[in-house]
Amino acid sequence: MKGDVMNAFESEWISIGAVTDIPREGARCVDAGALRVAVFRTAEDDVYAIEDRCPHRGGPLSQGIVHGGCVTCPLHNMVIALDTGEAQGADEGHVTTFRTQVRDGIIFIAASDIASIAQTASAA
Amino acid sequence: MKQKLVVIGNGMAPGRMLEHLIEAAPDAYDVTIFNAEPRVNYDRIMLSPVLSGEKTFDEIVIHGDGWYVERGVTLYKGHKVVAIDRVAKTVTSEHGETVPYDKLVVATGSNPFIIPVPGHDLAGVLSYRDLDDVEAMLLAAQSREKAVVIGGGLLGLEAAAGLKERGMDVTVLHLMPTLMERQLDPSAGYLLQNELQKRGIKVITEAHTARILGEDKVTGVELKDGTVIDASLVVMAVGIRPNVALAKDAGLEVNRGIVCSPAMSTSDPDIFSVGECVEVEGQVYGLVAPLYEMAKVLAGHLSGDVSKAFAHSETPTRLKVTGINLYSAGDFAEGDDREEIVLRDATAGIYKRLVLKNDKIIGIVLYGETADGAWFYDLMKKSTDISEMRDTLIFGSAYKGGAPLDPTAAVAALPLDAEICGCNGICKGTIVEAITSKGLTSLDEVRAHTKASASCGTCTGLVEGLMAATLGDAFNPNAVKPMCGCTDLSHNDVRRLIKAKELKSIPALMQALEWKSSGGCAKCRPALNYYMVCDWPDEYADDYQSRFINERVHANIQKDGTYSVVPRMWGGQTSSAELRAIADCVDKFDIPTVKVTGGQRIDMLGIKKEDLPAVWADLGKAGFVSGHAYAKGLRTVKTCVGTDWCRFGTQDSTGLGVRIEKFMWGSWTPAKVKMAVSGCPRNCAEATCKDVGVICVDSGYEIHFAGAAGLDIKGTEILGNVKTEDEALEHIVAVVQMYREQGHYLERIYKWAKRIGVEEIRRQIMGDADARKAYFDRFVFSQTFAQVDPWDERVSGKDKHEFQPMATLSKLQAAE
Numbered sequence: 009m010k011g012d013v014m015n016a017f018e019s020e021w022i023s024i025g026a027v028t029d030i031p032r033e034g035a036r037c038v039d040a041g042a043l044r045v046a047v048f049r050t051a052e053d054d055v056y057a058i059e060d061r062c063p064h065r066g067g068p069l070s071q072g073i074v075h076g077g078c079v080t081c082p083l084h085n086m087v088i089a090l091d092t093g094e095a096q097g098a099d100e101g102h103v104t105t106f107r108t109q110v111r112d113g114i115i116f117i118a119a120s121d122i123a124s125i126a127q128t129a130s131a132a
Numbered sequence: 133m134k135q136k137l138v139v140i141g142n143g144m145a146p147g148r149m150l151e152h153l154i155e156a157a158p159d160a161y162d163v164t165i166f167n168a169e170p171r172v173n174y175d176r177i178m179l180s181p182v183l184s185g186e187k188t189f190d191e192i193v194i195h196g197d198g199w200y201v202e203r204g205v206t207l208y209k210g211h212k213v214v215a216i217d218r219v220a221k222t223v224t225s226e227h228g229e230t231v232p233y234d235k236l237v238v239a240t241g242s243n244p245f246i247i248p249v250p251g252h253d254l255a256g257v258l259s260y261r262d263l264d265d266v267e268a269m270l271l272a273a274q275s276r277e278k279a280v281v282i283g284g285g286l287l288g289l290e291a292a293a294g295l296k297e298r299g300m301d302v303t304v305l306h307l308m309p310t311l312m313e314r315q316l317d318p319s320a321g322y323l324l325q326n327e328l329q330k331r332g333i334k335v336i337t338e339a340h341t342a343r344i345l346g347e348d349k350v351t352g353v354e355l356k357d358g359t360v361i362d363a364s365l366v367v368m369a370v371g372i373r374p375n376v377a378l379a380k381d382a383g384l385e386v387n388r389g390i391v392c393s394p395a396m397s398t399s400d401p402d403i404f405s406v407g408e409c410v411e412v413e414g415q416v417y418g419l420v421a422p423l424y425e426m427a428k429v430l431a432g433h434l435s436g437d438v439s440k441a442f443a444h445s446e447t448p449t450r451l452k453v454t455g456i457n458l459y460s461a462g463d464f465a466e467g468d469d470r471e472e473i474v475l476r477d478a479t480a481g482i483y484k485r486l487v488l489k490n491d492k493i494i495g496i497v498l499y500g501e502t503a504d505g506a507w508f509y510d511l512m513k514k515s516t517d518i519s520e521m522r523d524t525l526i527f528g529s530a531y532k533g534g535a536p537l538d539p540t541a542a543v544a545a546l547p548l549d550a551e552i553c554g555c556n557g558i559c560k561g562t563i564v565e566a567i568t569s570k571g572l573t574s575l576d577e578v579r580a581h582t583k584a585s586a587s588c589g590t591c592t593g594l595v596e597g598l599m600a601a602t603l604g605d606a607f608n609p610n611a612v613k614p615m616c617g618c619t620d621l622s623h624n625d626v627r628r629l630i631k632a633k634e635l636k637s638i639p640a641l642m643q644a645l646e647w648k649s650s651g652g653c654a655k656c657r658p659a660l661n662y663y664m665v666c667d668w669p670d671e672y673a674d675d676y677q678s679r680f681i682n683e684r685v686h687a688n689i690q691k692d693g694t695y696s697v698v699p700r701m702w703g704g705q706t707s708s709a710e711l712r713a714i715a716d717c718v719d720k721f722d723i724p725t726v727k728v729t730g731g732q733r734i735d736m737l738g739i740k741k742e743d744l745p746a747v748w749a750d751l752g753k754a755g756f757v758s759g760h761a762y763a764k765g766l767r768t769v770k771t772c773v774g775t776d777w778c779r780f781g782t783q784d785s786t787g788l789g790v791r792i793e794k795f796m797w798g799s800w801t802p803a804k805v806k807m808a809v810s811g812c813p814r815n816c817a818e819a820t821c822k823d824v825g826v827i828c829v830d831s832g833y834e835i836h837f838a839g840a841a842g843l844d845i846k847g848t849e850i851l852g853n854v855k856t857e858d859e860a861l862e863h864i865v866a867v868v869q870m871y872r873e874q875g876h877y878l879e880r881i882y883k884w885a886k887r888i889g890v891e892e893i894r895r896q897i898m899g900d901a902d903a904r905k906a907y908f909d910r911f912v913f914s915q916t917f918a919q920v921d922p923w924d925e926r927v928s929g930k931d932k933h934e935f936q937p938m939a940t941l942s943k944l945q946a947a948e
Contacts, residue, residue: 032677051650051651066693073679073680075650075657078653
């Protein structure tokens with residue numbers, strides 16, 4: 009499923025690849041123009057998509073260590089909850105989250121979520 | 133003229149005696165020791181923690197080989213003495229070595245008592261006495277089969293707990309109605325039995341062993357009532373007998389033990405005795421405190437201080453089974469002239485009983501909560517009249533004055549002459565004096581200076597409390613600092629338990645050690661992954677998702693999310709071909725920055741993640757492998773040009789540096805390891821601020837370690853001098869392996885050395901050739917799995933997913 013140009017936005021959900029394309033407790037990226045989405049797979053095979061950009065100094069969250077339902081940013085160790093996008097502990101910050109669905113092992117991401125953010129990102 | 137002192141036996145009592153003697157009169161004697169065991173003096177009472185896996189043999193050694201060498205003591209290991217000729221004044225070993233003496237010390241200890249039932253000599257029937265027994269038990273425990281321990285006393289229960297911890301199905305057979313009946317009253321014995329059964333150890337009391345079953349190997353035990361218990365291992369721990377055969381053959385007066393005066397001399401004025409083989413005033417001893425007292429008395433007499441005499445005293449007993457607290461001392465039998473105070477809390481598993489006679493404590497039994505043991509014991513020893521505090525006595529020192537005290541205050545409330553460490557007879561005043569006069573701040577230092585809590589370790593809590601009371605906030609018991617918020621265990625505990633419980637995956641560890649979070653955190657996961665990689669090199673599958681991004685993609689992440697790449701240049705040497713390949717690579721991939729590093733390498737910065745495999749492919753064609761500039765592992769070995777070019781060079785420093793790097797690259801370590809080799813003491817490679825450094829000198833190689841030049845600046849410590857390059861390599865590899873096995877994750881060598889003690893590291897690496905060789909061999913074994921170039925693997929397709937986006941949504945569509 010790599011590198012496919014998606015026939016997107018015809019339906020509400022865009023397929024981005026198989027769950028097994030992502031290692032357990034790992035992440036991969038989806039490029040959408042200026043926007044980069046990090047798609048995570050937890051130890052329990054839950055899938056979450058958030059913007060690949062730490063609210064602290066813009067670190068690539070997709071490169072962090074995934075533990076439980078959180079990821080730790082590789083640059084300065086801010087911990088982000090994957091489901092809410094909220095910074096954990098004493099830190100403050102928020103990352104944009106994207107709705108996902110898994111059907112028959114294939115991950116789908118909510119098209120409208122991507123579109124609204126991607127527009128802002130490309131306009132910026 | 134020096135007198136000749138010969139010591140038969142190398143256990144704890146003669147070892148302690150020699151320590152005192154050499155301190156008091158270093159030049160009085162030429163000392164020769166015969167040890168029937170093929171090893172140095174070790175802490176026999178710590179064999180149980182070795183059996184359960186909480187300690188290693190190295191950690192319980194009291195005197196390493198170096199100790200004997202430094203003091204000019206001749207030690208015959210594995211030499212059993214078979215004859216004493218009192219007329220000629222010589223002793224002869226089984227290997228025919230005959231040595232003359234002026235003074236002789238017989239310290240033959242004791243033998244385990246073997247019940248002479250049929251089958252007692254079958255293979256698989258062991259006693260529990262020395263390291264050989266422990267090793268045989270560990271071997272047997274690998275089967276995970278059934279074991280029977282005969283004897284429910286101190287030793288038997290420690291053996292049972294250890295075997296259970298090692299995964300065996302254990303049954304304890306005890307002749308009496310309750311466990312440890314000599315140290316515990318029936319109530320406490322019953323609580324202990326319940327606790328053991330809760331842990332899965334079966335206990336059968338009033339069990340009379342009829343015979344041990346099996347053809348040529350043990351298969352089970354049959355009791356007199358006909359019950360048969362299957363077992364592939366039987367441990368007999370029913371008691372000990374003084375080993376008096378040699379003394380008896382020599383015509384010395386022998387009763388139950390070798391009969392000695394309170395000055396520790398036998399019936400021959402030139403022959404003395406200490407330890408478990410001794411009988412003095414009708415008593416024989418098996419606990420370490422009185423044996424150390426004998427050692428002190430004898431050392432005094434041998435060094436001319438004849439004022440000392442051995443006197444009987446009660447010794448408190450403790451059981452060394454993790455999680456079970458019991459303490460007993462004195463006489464706790466019932467009697468008409470006696471009264472007792474009892475406190476029971478069944479839910480909390482607490483039982484306390486004090487036996488009183490004429491308003492004085494004469495017996496103490498504590499189970500479950502033993503913190504006040506030292507306080508009660510002190511009242512008993514001093515025969516203090518307790519009638520004033522009788523109402524609250526059982527609640528301990530905290531309630532003496534009415535208001536409750538915290539544990540630190542309880543220690544603070546003890547009088548200065550209260551005994552803290554029973555094994556070594558160290559009282560509170562001695563410890564406080566050492567802490568204040570010598571400025572001690574850590575438990576290890578207090579142990580080193582006073583020996584308090586250095587033997588069985590059960591008084592560690594008291595010593596720590598005393599340090600807290602003496603030092604206030606300056607005391608920080610690092611030992612209990614948890615490794616992260618996911619656990620209460622320290623790095624030390626976790627490393628120990630990984631080995632002891634054979635935890636071979638991160639999920640298994642989190643389950644077994646009751647991790648508080650579901651998947652750990654970014655602090656513990658990389659640490660656990662390293663510990664597993666280090667401890668189980670052939671079995672553990674490296675978990676890349678538990679590695680920090682740099683180690684996962686084998687490059688260094690930069691602040692903008694790009695990466696830097698540092699190829700390995702062995703010993704800092706390069707060539708025109710290599711430089712050309714780097715130049716081509718920089719042009720081809722439009723790499724913005726090229727920089728020379730402090731470790732004599734070239735760093736290419738600003739590479740996009742997607743380009744990494746292609747960059748590595750080009751570098752690989754020129755012969756480059758990963759420089760591991762991103763690794764908690766071996767980084768660089770920096771060198772000067774040495775005898776190749778330099779007019780001052782004394783050795784081939786570049787050659788040695790390259791050799792070390794080629795031998796050690798690819799190894800993972802707790803934190804980064806940077807090395808250097810300088811060809812002469814001018815030290816152009818700056819080896820004296822490295823994790824490990826070598827200064828070449830005319831006569832060989834001076835090996836340094838534990839330097840730092842980062843957050844902290846610290847010159848190295850000298851490990852020692854060796855003559856050949858081969859030896860230099862062996863020593864360096866051994867010290868790094870020791871660090872690999874003991875270091876806490878992210879703890880650099882200098883911090884590890886500070887924690888362990890430079891002396892201890894020297895002792896093992898320089899003073900103990902066997903230990904050094906073992907470290908070396910373990911490193912070599914681990915390298916067979918580690919020396920794979922990670923760049924080449926990734927060029928060949930490994931972890932492809934790391935370097936490509938999962939999907940690309942076209943910008944045009946996204947913007948619609």
